[in-house]
Amino acid sequence: MVRKLLEGDRRAAARAITLVEDQVDVSTQLMKLVYPHARKSMVVGVTGSGGSGKSSLINHLIRLFRQQSRRVGVVAVDPSSPFSGGALLGDRIRFQAHSMDEGVYIRSMGSRGYLGGLARSTSDVVRIMEAMGNDVVIVETLGAGQDEVDIIHVAQTCLLVLTPNMGDDIQAMKAGIMEIADIIVLNKADLDGANFCLRSLETAIHYGMADREGGWVPKVIPTIAAAPRSEELKGIDDLVRTIDAHQDYLRKSRAIDEVQAKRVEQELGLVFKDEVQKFIFRGLKGTGKKRQYIRAILEGKTDPYSVVEEVLGTFLKV
Amino acid sequence: MGKEKVKVIISKVGLDGHDRGAKVVATLLKEAGMEVVYLGMYQTAEGIVKAAVDEDADVIGLSYLSGEHLVFTPKIVEEMERVGLDDVLFIVGGSFPPEDIPAMKEMGVDEVFRGGSLTESIVQYIRKNVRKQG
Numbered sequence: 001m002v003r004k005l006l007e008g009d010r011r012a013a014a015r016a017i018t019l020v021e022d023q024v025d026v027s028t029q030l031m032k033l034v035y036p037h038a039r040k041s042m043v044v045g046v047t048g049s050g051g052s053g054k055s056s057l058i059n060h061l062i063r064l065f066r067q068q069s070r071r072v073g074v075v076a077v078d079p080s081s082p083f084s085g086g087a088l089l090g091d092r093i094r095f096q097a098h099s100m101d102e103g104v105y106i107r108s109m110g111s112r113g114y115l116g117g118l119a120r121s122t123s124d125v126v127r128i129m130e131a132m133g134n135d136v137v138i139v140e141t142l143g144a145g146q147d148e149v150d151i152i153h154v155a156q157t158c159l160l161v162l163t164p165n166m167g168d169d170i171q172a173m174k175a176g177i178m179e180i181a182d183i184i185v186l187n188k189a190d191l192d193g194a195n196f197c198l199r200s201l202e203t204a205i206h207y208g209m210a211d212r213e214g215g216w217v218p219k220v221i222p223t224i225a226a227a228p229r230s231e232e233l234k235g236i237d238d239l240v241r242t243i244d245a246h247q248d249y250l251r252k253s254r255a256i257d258e259v260q261a262k263r264v265e266q267e268l269g270l271v272f273k274d275e276v277q278k279f280i281f282r283g284l285k286g287t288g289k290k291r292q293y294i295r296a297i298l299e300g301k302t303d304p305y306s307v308v309e310e311v312l313g314t315f316l317k318v
Numbered sequence: 319m320g321k322e323k324v325k326v327i328i329s330k331v332g333l334d335g336h337d338r339g340a341k342v343v344a345t346l347l348k349e350a351g352m353e354v355v356y357l358g359m360y361q362t363a364e365g366i367v368k369a370a371v372d373e374d375a376d377v378i379g380l381s382y383l384s385g386e387h388l389v390f391t392p393k394i395v396e397e398m399e400r401v402g403l404d405d406v407l408f409i410v411g412g413s414f415p416p417e418d419i420p421a422m423k424e425m426g427v428d429e430v431f432r433g434g435s436l437t438e439s440i441v442q443y444i445r446k447n448v449r450k451q452g
């Protein structure tokens with residue numbers, strides 16, 4: 001399966017992604033084989049609130065990247081229901097123009113209860129898409145609020161999509177999602193209030209981030225990503241040029257090394273957490289100890305912190 | 319080894335612009351705990367099957383309300399066969415003459431749910447017949 005995946009076979013890739021998404025045991029083996037082949041792609045993250053136009057913008061990004069004959073992979077995350085566990089994955093509907101293009105591979109994912117704007121396995125899925133031979137991988141977060149910023153650990157270039165009238169200049173000055181953008185896209189720029197919003201954003205950048213020494217100063221690009229006639233679209237070419245400019249900056253300044261290192265650090269942390277937990281629970285399985293611990297905590301004899309300390313003490317003693 | 323979640327493609331095909339039924343079914347399946355990729359209207363047979371491949375979907379569900387069911391059904395089946403989706407369920411819903419159902423099943427549709435079908439019957443059918451991966 002991995003060999004076919006590396007040749008770009010979409011069914012093999014699709015099956016591999018399912019295994020990784022379901023976190024079945026073989027997925028660890030799979031990722032070991034995929035990982036060495038996954039280092040070359042440009043990874044672009046797109047985040048912003050639900051309805052801001054992320055998918056519609058990505059639709060045009062795909063179009064322009066394809067005009068340059070670049071192969072494109074898209075991972076689009078939508079929220080899973082906390083009640084049923086189901087999900088309505090509705091990003092693909094915006095990518096219909098590319099539904100027959102063999103050079104585009106799109107995968108929708110439910111967040112499956114994972115916080116941060118992505119799914120637990122999104123980072124692995126991006127690795128698989130890189131290994132498939134995609135030149136560009138675009139990662140779309142679910143509709144993110146102020147603090148769903150995991151995308152910075154996955155993407156090299158981060159786009160934050162905003163629309164006019166979402167708040168005043170104080171909103172633009174806040175921490176969290178406003179800070180992670182390399183490029184801020186002000187979509188629906190034909191709406192009233194767009195000019196005021198543009199000025200607020202540029203001012204916030206000017207006071208907050210423009211003094212990064214030799215660094216990249218976030219750019220604001222006004223766009224119109226959906227319009228009845230294609231000549232009414234706006235800012236898309238500019239956006240692609242700015243993405244490429246940011247990538248150039250990362251490579252020339254060697255800042256890309258730091259971005260890659262951060263990504264690996266994040267992956268390492270996640271894998272560690274999962275594997276240690278799996279290892280310990282596997283060790284406790286069948287001993288009845290987990291239930292004993294829970295009862296002891298409920299009876300007030302101990303607490304979760306002491307239990308974990310004790311369990312780790314026994315398991316990790318060499 | 320079953321999959322963690324059942325993944326369903328819900329789509330319409332051709333120029334049929336009646337999407338209420340497809341949206342209702344998509345919502346019901348979401349509430350039944352499935353992951354539903356909603357493709358919306360004006361899709362092609364090739365595009366729907368390609369989406370099913372990319373998404374590693376277990377089920378393709380199509381909604382017809384404009385009398386195109388005998389035109390597009392064979393195209394979908396043909397395309398599924400061409401790319402080798404032999405373990406994916408193909409179900410159809412919507413509004414069409416009941417006497418066309420045998421023909422649709424003959425063409426390769428796994429199950430048909432006309433307007434008025436109980437939602438629970440769709441969910442149960444999928445749960446019972448969805449592929450079990452080895």
